[in-house]
Amino acid sequence: MKEDILHNLEIINDRIKKACDKAGRNSDEVRLLLATKTVSAENIKTALENGETLIAENKVQELKDKYEALKDTPHENHFIGHLQTNKVKDILKYDVACVQSLDRLELAEKLHRRLLSEEKTIEVLIQVNTSNEESKFGIHPDDAVELTRKVSEFSTLKIKGLMTIGLFSAETERVRHCFKILKNLQQEIISQNIPNVEMKELSMGMSGDLETAIEEGSTIVRVGTAVFGARVYPDSYYWNEEKL
Numbered sequence: 001m002k003e004d005i006l007h008n009l010e011i012i013n014d015r016i017k018k019a020c021d022k023a024g025r026n027s028d029e030v031r032l033l034l035a036t037k038t039v040s041a042e043n044i045k046t047a048l049e050n051g052e053t054l055i056a057e058n059k060v061q062e063l064k065d066k067y068e069a070l071k072d073t074p075h076e077n078h079f080i081g082h083l084q085t086n087k088v089k090d091i092l093k094y095d096v097a098c099v100q101s102l103d104r105l106e107l108a109e110k111l112h113r114r115l116l117s118e119e120k121t122i123e124v125l126i127q128v129n130t131s132n133e134e135s136k137f138g139i140h141p142d143d144a145v146e147l148t149r150k151v152s153e154f155s156t157l158k159i160k161g162l163m164t165i166g167l168f169s170a171e172t173e174r175v176r177h178c179f180k181i182l183k184n185l186q187q188e189i190i191s192q193n194i195p196n197v198e199m200k201e202l203s204m205g206m207s208g209d210l211e212t213a214i215e216e217g218s219t220i221v222r223v224g225t226a227v228f229g230a231r232v233y234p235d236s237y238y239w240n241e242e243k244l
């Protein structure tokens with residue numbers, strides 16, 4: 001297993017580099033985020049000890065379960081799953097640096113209130129549903145600018161950019177369309193010069209579509225299966241509201 005992970009990391013980092021070369025981008029503009037849902041702390045550690053620095057969970061329970069085992073290995077932790085408002089406290093407790101899945105005002109309000117009382121701040125990305133699929137979370141693209149504007153008023157939330165899950169499709173151009181929507185929203189938000197809003201991050205691209213995402217301007221690619229292997233749970237377990 002350890003050899004597999006190290007080998008897979010080499011392949012992924014090479015894919016990122018080649019995609020950057022092809023797009024005429026510098027490969028240090030794109031960070032690899034390891035999506036670690038269902039992955040054991042031991043396997044995550046293998047990746048971190050091999051020089052990876054950025055990991056993310058989808059569920060607070062998994063964050064909690066692996067926290068002790070990983071806390072002495074330097075890394076940065078993001079959160080990429082649907083966050084229920086009653087779990088906000090835990091996100092802060094387990095040192096999450098960035099919530100990439102901020103998709104509604106109610107969640108922003110809860111985060112802000114908690115952060116104020118703890119005298120902390122947190123980075124966030126606004127998650128946009130660019131694929132129009134019911135099963136995926138994220139604000140509708142038409143409402144993303146307004147949500148960004150409202151979230152920007154919370155002094156404890158540092159908006160760094162946008163996140164999306166592209167369409168699952170073998171048709172590259174349909175997937176690319178999702179990434180273009182995110183890029184266009186980024187440009188629109190930048191042009192509005194909203195105080196307290198940075199738009200440098202575009203978190204888009206996964207195991208199957210990272211090349212397309214990098215061509216369209218991704219700064220964070222989120223990769224799970226291509227490094228750690230197939231998951232036992234279907235993705236719907238993580239992405240469908242009904243299943244939560």
Ligand SMILES: *Cc1c(COP(=O)(O)O)cnc(C)c1O
Nearest residue numbers: 035058080206207222223224225
């Ligand atoms: C699981 C997950 C990923 C990674 O998906 P893979 O296809 O395993 O690379 C990326 N983003 C989110 C939000 C995820 O839940």
